[in-house]
Amino acid sequence: MWSDINDSGAFYAAVNSDANLTRWSISTTYCRQGTWNDCASSAYNYGTSGMGVFMYQDINYGGGDFCLPNYTGLDNFTVVTFNNSWVGLNDNVSSLRWSWSC
Amino acid sequence: MVLLAGSVGCRRAVGAVVRRVFVIIFLAVAGVGCAAQPTPRPSDRPSGAQTPTGSTDSPAALVQAADGVLVPDVNVLRGQWTLFRAQQLLVAQCMRDDGETYLITDPGPEPGTNTSTAESLGTGTHLTYGLQASPLTSAQDAYVRQLREPARTRYDQALGGPANEQASVTLPSGLVISYREGGCLGQARSRLFGSVQNAVLDSVLPQDVDKRFGKSLTQSARYKAALADWRACMARAGYTYVDPTDAINQIRLLLDGGTNPQHVGALEQAMADVDAVCDHPSRLRQVRAQELDAFLRGLPLPQLVSLADVHRARLRALDAVNRGSAVSQ
Numbered sequence: 001m002w003s004d005i006n007d008s009g010a011f012y013a014a015v016n017s018d019a020n021l022t023r024w025s026i027s028t029t030y031c032r033q034g035t036w037n038d039c040a041s042s043a044y045n046y047g048t049s050g051m052g053v054f055m056y057q058d059i060n061y062g063g064g065d066f067c068l069p070n071y072t073g074l075d076n077f078t079v080v081t082f083n084n085s086w087v088g089l090n091d092n093v094s095s096l097r098w099s100w101s102c
Numbered sequence: 103m104v105l106l107a108g109s110v111g112c113r114r115a116v117g118a119v120v121r122r123v124f125v126i127i128f129l130a131v132a133g134v135g136c137a138a139q140p141t142p143r144p145s146d147r148p149s150g151a152q153t154p155t156g157s158t159d160s161p162a163a164l165v166q167a168a169d170g171v172l173v174p175d176v177n178v179l180r181g182q183w184t185l186f187r188a189q190q191l192l193v194a195q196c197m198r199d200d201g202e203t204y205l206i207t208d209p210g211p212e213p214g215t216n217t218s219t220a221e222s223l224g225t226g227t228h229l230t231y232g233l234q235a236s237p238l239t240s241a242q243d244a245y246v247r248q249l250r251e252p253a254r255t256r257y258d259q260a261l262g263g264p265a266n267e268q269a270s271v272t273l274p275s276g277l278v279i280s281y282r283e284g285g286c287l288g289q290a291r292s293r294l295f296g297s298v299q300n301a302v303l304d305s306v307l308p309q310d311v312d313k314r315f316g317k318s319l320t321q322s323a324r325y326k327a328a329l330a331d332w333r334a335c336m337a338r339a340g341y342t343y344v345d346p347t348d349a350i351n352q353i354r355l356l357l358d359g360g361t362n363p364q365h366v367g368a369l370e371q372a373m374a375d376v377d378a379v380c381d382h383p384s385r386l387r388q389v390r391a392q393e394l395d396a397f398l399r400g401l402p403l404p405q406l407v408s409l410a411d412v413h414r415a416r417l418r419a420l421d422a423v424n425r426g427s428a429v430s431q
Contacts, residue, residue: 015243017236019358044280048261049207049240050190050287052305060355062348069305071262072281079276083309084347086317097236097358100186100209101179102305 001040001093003030005076012036013046017097020059031091040093044073052102056095057082063094067102159410165398168409171308171416172315172394175222179213179232181420188423189290193261196286200260204286205242210234218374220346221390223381229374230367231350235357261285271299273310274405294419300412307412311405315397319390328389335380341373346386349373 003009003026010030018024022037031039037059045053045068052070057063064082066089074080077090159167171178190206197204216224217232224230249257258265263284270280282288283298291301319325329345336343343349353373356366381387398406 015247016239017358019355047240047243048246049205049242050186050193051207051237051240061351061358066309067305069281069302071287072279072302072306073268075278075280079278081275081313083313084316086313098240099236100207101182 001036001043003039003041005041005078005090007042007044007073007075009041012040014053014096019061019095019097021094021096022059037094038091041077041090042073042075043068043077043093045070047071047098049098051098051100054097054099054102055082055089055093056097057085057087057092059094061095061097063087067099069102161399161403161406164403164406164410165395167413168311168398168401168406169391169394170413171304171409172312172398173221173391174219176213176215176217176219176224176232179217179219181416183209183212184423185294185416185419188419188426189287189294192290192293193286196289197260200286202257202260203245204261205245207237207240207242218346218377220350222387223378224374228371229378230371231353231374233350233354233357233366233370235363236354259285262287269299271302271306273307274408275310275313277306277310279306294422295415296418300415303408303412304416307408311401311409315394318397319393322389322393325386325389325393328384328386331384332380332386335384336376339376339380341376346377349377 001012001014003011010026012024012026020037021039022035024036025034026036026039028034033039040055043053043055047053047070050070052067054061054065054067056065064085064087066080066082068074074089077093078088080089081087082089082092186209194204194206213232214224214230216226216229218224218229219231246254246257262282265282267282267284268280269283270278272278279302281298281302288298291298295301295304332345333343336349341349343352353366353370356369357363398409401409
C-alpha cells in the first residue's frame with residue numbers, strides 16, 4: 001500500500017493478515033497520525049499465492065470492506081468506497097485480511 | 103479504458119498441455135487457443151460507450167444471471183473454492199514448466215451445503231458460516247521473498263508477465279482496476295475465464311454493483327423493518343449484532359484472535375442456527391432478495407449485460423474445471 005495515490009509516497013508491504021494497522025508506524029510527513037491506520041491511498045496486490053486481500057474500514061475486520069484480487073491494483077482510493085458502508089477508502093483502511101474468496 | 107498488454111501470450115500453452123490429461127481435456131473444453139480472441143470488454147458497457155450486442159437474453163434472464171453473481175450464497179462460495187484450487191493447479195504446473203517452484207495454497211475444506219452467508223441461509227441441520235481462521239501468512243509468498251535478484255524478477259515475470267505491461271478496466275462507478283495479463287497467472291485466468299479481464303471482473307464488478315445496491319437498501323423501509331426484527335430476535339437469544347455480516351465478522355475475529363477453535367465452532371454453529379430461526383419471521387434475506395431483484399430491474403441494460411457476462415464466464419470456468427477433474431480421477 002502507498003500513502004499517496006498513484007502508488008507514490010511511503011510504502012507498506014502487507015505480508016500477513018493484519019487486524020490492526022495502528023501497529024505500524026509511518027512518518028507523520030505522510031500520515032499525520034503516524035501509523036498506517038487510515039493512511040493508504042493506493043494499493044497493489046503483489047501476493048503470489050493467488051489470494052485476494054480484503055481491506056476493511058475498521059480495525060478487527062469491521063465496517064465496510066473491499067477485496068482486491070491477486071495481481072491487481074487500485075491507483076486512486078479517492079474514487080472507491082467500501083462495500084456495506086459507502087465510506088471512501090482513501091485514508092480509511094484499518095485492517096487487512098487475505099482470502100481465497102475474493 | 104486502456105488495454106496496454108493486448109492478448110495473453112501463448113508461449114506455454116502447448117508445453118503445458120502435453121503433460122497432463124487433465125489439462126488437455128481442460129483446454130479442449132474451455133475452448134481456449136492461441137488465436138486472437140475478440141474478447142468483449144464489459145468495462146466499456148457500463149461507461150455507455152458501447153451498446154451490448156452479444157446478448158440475446160431476455161431482461162428477466164439477465165436479472166437472474168446478475169442475481170447469480172450478486173448473492174454470495176453457498177453455491178457461489180463453492181464455485182470460488184473450486185476455481186481457486188483449479189487456478190492454483192494451473193499456475194503451479196505452468197511455473198514448474200518454467201523451471202520455477204510454486205507452493206500451492208490450500209483453501210481448506212470445501213464449504214458444505216449447510217453454510218449460511220450474510221445473504222443466504224444454508225440447508226440442512228447444524229448450520230454454519232463455514233469460517234476458517236484467516237491465513238496469517240503464505241508459504242508461497244515467503245518462498246518468493248527469500249529469492250534474490252535476478253531470480254526474484256525472473257520469478258515475478260514467469261508468474262505475472264512483464265511488470266510494466268498493465269491493463270486496466272474501468273467499472274461503472276468510475277473505479278479503475280489495473281492488472282497484469284501475462285505469465286502463468288494470466289494464462290491460468292484466461293483458461294478458466296476466457297480472458298484475464300473476465301477473471302478480474304468476476305471479483306470486482308459484483309463488488310462495484312453491490313455497493314450501489316447496498317446504498318439503496320439503506321433507503322428501503324421494508325428492509326430496515328426486517329433488519330430491526332432480525333436484530334430484536336437475535337438479541338432475545340443473547341446475540342447483539344448490527345446485521346448478519348457483523349455477526350460473521352465477529353466470529354471470524356474470535357478465530358483469528360486465537361480463541362479455542364472448538365469453542366468458536368460451537369458458538370458459530372449456535373449463532374448460525376439462531377440466525378436461521380430469526381431470519382424466518384423477520385424475512386430479512388427474503389426482503390433483501392426482493393429488493394435486489396427490484397434494483398437489478400432498474401439497472402441500465404449495459405450493466406445488466408456485464409453482470410450476466412460475469413455469470414456466464416464463471417459458469418464456463420466451473421464447467422471446464424468439473425469436466426477436467428472428472429476425467430483426471
